[in-house]
Amino acid sequence: xxxxxxxxxxxxxxxxxxxxxxxxxxxxxxxxxxxxxxxxxxxxxxxxxxxxxxxxxxxxxxxxxxxxxxxxxxxxxxxxxxxxxxxxxxxxxxxxxxxxxxxxxxxxxxxxxxxxxxxxxxxxxxxxxxxxxxxxxxx
Amino acid sequence: xxxxxxxxxxxxxxxxxxxxxxxxxxxxxxxxxxxxxxxxxxxxxxxxxxxxxxxxxxxxxxxxxxxxxxxxxxxxxxxxxxxxxxxxxxxxxxxxxxxxxxxxxxxxxxxxxxxxxxxxxxxxxxxxxxxxxxxxxxxxxxxxxxxxxxxxxxxxxxxxxxxxxxxxxxxxxxxxxxxxxxxxxxxxxxxxxxxxxxxxxxxxxxxxxxxxxxxxxxxxxxxxxxxxxxxxxxxxxxxxxxxxxxxxxxxxxxxxxxxxxxxxxxxxxxxxxxxxxxxxxxxxxxxxxxxxxxxxxxxxxxxxxxxxxxxxxxxxxxxxxxxxxxxxxxxxxxxxxxxxxxxxxxxxxxxxxxxxxxxxxxxxxxxxxxxxxxxxxxxxxxxxxxxxxxxxxxxxxxxxxxxxx
Numbered sequence: 001x002x003x004x005x006x007x008x009x010x011x012x013x014x015x016x017x018x019x020x021x022x023x024x025x026x027x028x029x030x031x032x033x034x035x036x037x038x039x040x041x042x043x044x045x046x047x048x049x050x051x052x053x054x055x056x057x058x059x060x061x062x063x064x065x066x067x068x069x070x071x072x073x074x075x076x077x078x079x080x081x082x083x084x085x086x087x088x089x090x091x092x093x094x095x096x097x098x099x100x101x102x103x104x105x106x107x108x109x110x111x112x113x114x115x116x117x118x119x120x121x122x123x124x125x126x127x128x129x130x131x132x133x134x135x136x137x138x139x
Numbered sequence: 140x141x142x143x144x145x146x147x148x149x150x151x152x153x154x155x156x157x158x159x160x161x162x163x164x165x166x167x168x169x170x171x172x173x174x175x176x177x178x179x180x181x182x183x184x185x186x187x188x189x190x191x192x193x194x195x196x197x198x199x200x201x202x203x204x205x206x207x208x209x210x211x212x213x214x215x216x217x218x219x220x221x222x223x224x225x226x227x228x229x230x231x232x233x234x235x236x237x238x239x240x241x242x243x244x245x246x247x248x249x250x251x252x253x254x255x256x257x258x259x260x261x262x263x264x265x266x267x268x269x270x271x272x273x274x275x276x277x278x279x280x281x282x283x284x285x286x287x288x289x290x291x292x293x294x295x296x297x298x299x300x301x302x303x304x305x306x307x308x309x310x311x312x313x314x315x316x317x318x319x320x321x322x323x324x325x326x327x328x329x330x331x332x333x334x335x336x337x338x339x340x341x342x343x344x345x346x347x348x349x350x351x352x353x354x355x356x357x358x359x360x361x362x363x364x365x366x367x368x369x370x371x372x373x374x375x376x377x378x379x380x381x382x383x384x385x386x387x388x389x390x391x392x393x394x395x396x397x398x399x400x401x402x403x404x405x406x407x408x409x410x411x412x413x414x415x416x417x418x419x420x421x422x423x424x425x426x427x428x429x430x431x432x433x434x435x436x437x438x439x440x441x442x443x444x445x446x447x448x449x450x451x452x453x454x455x456x457x458x459x460x461x462x463x464x465x466x467x468x469x470x471x472x473x474x475x476x477x478x479x480x481x482x483x484x485x486x487x488x489x490x491x492x493x494x495x496x497x498x499x500x501x502x503x504x505x506x507x508x509x510x511x512x513x514x515x516x517x518x519x520x521x522x523x524x525x526x527x528x529x530x531x532x533x534x535x536x537x538x539x540x541x542x543x544x
Contacts, residue, residue: 003454011454017523034541035526036486038448038466038475042525060525062446064466065454068523113542 003065004099010069015076018058020044028122030114039063039107041071043114045078045086047122052082059114066104070094070111083119087131143459145505149344149498150293150321150439151463155390156346156499162393163348166386174383175374185385192392196353199395200319200338201329208354208375209388213320216339216354217244219379220316223365224285224337225252231312232282234258238270239481241289245318249287258282266483267431268297276307283313290322290338294465294478294494295430296439298322305334314363320344324398325436326406330355336363342387346499347394351387354379401499409497410437412506416495417442419510423517425530429479429492438497441465441479443488446527447520452493455516460509465492487526487536 003011022029026046033040039062046056057075061068073094078086094100094108116133123130146154166188174189176182193204210216221235237249239261249259260278262270270288279286286308291298305315316337319328323338324345330338341352356378357363371380417440420426425445444452449466465476466489475489484492495509521527529536 014523019528031525031539032542035490035536036541038486038490040525040541060523060528062451062524062526063448064450067448068451 006098007066007069007100010072010098011065014059014068014072016056016058016072016079017060019060020046020056020058025049025125026122028118028120028125030117030119030121032113032117033063033110035062039067039110041067041110041114043071043074043111043118045083045118045122047083049126052084054078054081054083054086063107063110064104066098066100067107067110069098070100070107071114073097074111074115078115083122086115086119089115141504141508145460145508147495147497147501147505147509148461148463149501150494150496152343152349153346153498154500155343155348156394156397158397159347159390159393163386163390166389170385172385174385175372185383188389189383189385192388192395195392195396195399197355199324199328199399200340200355201331202355203358205376206330206355206358208356208378209383209391210339210352210354210379211350211384212343212352213242213318213339213341214244214352215379216341216352217242217318218248219354219365219368220337220339220356221245221248221285221287222252222368223378224314224316224363225255225257226366227364228284228314232280232284234260234280234283235285235287236260236262236275236278236283236308236313237287238262238264238289240264240268240292240294240478241287242293242318242320245287245289264481268292268295268478268482269431269434270299270304272300272303272307275304279307279311279313281311283308283311285314285316285337287316287318290317290319290328291326291436292430292478293321294476295441295482296321296436297431298326298434298436300434301333301335305336309334314361321436321439324395324402325438327402330357336361337365342391342394345394345398348387348390351384351391353391405499406437409501412501412503413438413440413495413497416440416497416506416510420513423514426517427488429482429484429488439494441492441494443484443492444517445488445491446524446530447517448490449492452491452513452516452520455519456512460512462496463494465494466490 020027029044031042041061043059045054057078059071061071091108091112170184172181172185174185197204308315314336319340323340336357338355343349427443429441449464465479479489
């Protein structure tokens with residue numbers, strides 16, 4: 001399978017690989033996927049409580065190149081957004097950005113799920129009402 | 140100077156040996172005749188060439204030329220063997236025994252026959268890919284027409300004890316069929332010594348051309364017959380119609396002759412390189428060899444690098460090193476290798492597996508490059524892997540409730 005240039009770029013130089021301290025109240029962690037399915041994505045955000053802006057984002061991903069690239073793009077896009085704005089990131093935006101083929105769309109879905117899970121975790125920790133999320137998992 | 144990319148996917152296909160190609164070329168130009176044209180020199184030349192090639196192909200496996208039915212490849216030979224025997228031996232029974240780790244060309248053919256009323260028993264294997272001979276003995280009955288077990292597995296290289304399997308089949312009057320696609324030309328095969336009645340193999344895994352293979356069909360003790368699955372001009376003793384691929388067959392013959400002469404030297408050289416590759420890669424923490432390391436093809440190793448995903452790993456070096464992975468992501472199905480799953484490997488290990496298959500043209504320098512770059516890639520991917528981080532923190536991955544999707 002040939003990869004798009006964008007996927008290769010992110011794979012070669014993934015942005016924001018790393019770990020934030022999940023014990024901190026300002027940090028939200030989303031862990032999605034399963035080892036049995038061949039992809040696990042952990043995405044973390046650090047939020048400024050005063051502005052609700054995401055000041056840092058990190059990921060670690062077990063998966064194919066497209067999953068790694070999707071995580072990398074997601075963390076790039078998260079930084080600087082408020083947690084409400086971050087919810088508007090749609091998996092199809094990632095598909096477009098990385099020119100993912102149809103068999104790799106689930107990688108983008110996983111990234112969107114990871115974003116939502118991280119925000120949900122942050123909201124829970126900070127006693128904010130839980131979001132009602134629609135199931136988007138397609139695989 | 141090391142030339143990139145390096146080819147370590149010889150179980151998928153091998154490059155044609157230049158000596159093979161040289162023998163083929165005249166059969167595209169001056170000797171282009173149809174081997175079935177009996178009325179002029181063009182046909183006679185082609186027929187002579189086919190006869191000579193058939194003899195060489197037979198010799199490789201201890202068979203006579205009359206027992207070699209030329210096909211388009213091993214998949215067709217598998218189909219012809221299984222469907223052909225099912226049709227021909229319907230009076231004896233409708234039961235076929237095979238194994239869950241067989242190639243799809245065998246499994247899907249069996250599934251096809253199941254729809255037509257065949258009874259198929261799929262034997263399971265142990266973690267190394269071996270079947271239980273006692274279990275085999277207990278499932279073969281008087282209604283069993285065929286036991287179909289591959290000579291050596293394409294993903295892990297495990298070699299089956301074909302003679303013992305054949306003896307069990309023969310006790311109940313069943314035929315022994317073996318798909319020897321990976322083994323033929325790589326290790327010694329003798330259909331009499333091994334008790335094989337039908338055997339499928341192909342040219343392009345032994346440095347011959349693609350698009351030509353063969354089905355061995357025993358002529359004596361017993362005389363085996365298969366019902367043709369392709370009707371037409373009655374070529375190949377009526378078992379497989381279709382104008383013969385003369386250049387391909389000539390190339391197959393040459394490839395078989397070379398394999399016979401060089402098999403031992405190749406195997407000795409390749410197993411040394413394979414072992415070095417395997418031992419060095421196993422120095423990486425949490426890496427495991429899949430399959431049976433004692434009875435195995437000399438040129439294959441299949442290794443799982445835990446906590447990294449196979450396709451993601453391959454991407455780090457697949458511009459420069461060609462291998463294949465049991466990871467789901469290499470196929471459209473999203474299912475990891477059914478062979479590795481059949482061995483009882485967890486999906487996580489199956490997703491993390493890479494098959495390296497060496498060949499006649501593999502060099503020490505290429506192996507060293509591969510060791511260096513695969514090691515580097517595993518480390519890079521593990522730095523990115525949340526599972527590796529958890530493993531290092533001592534978190535039991537089974538204790539986590541994964542969102543199955």
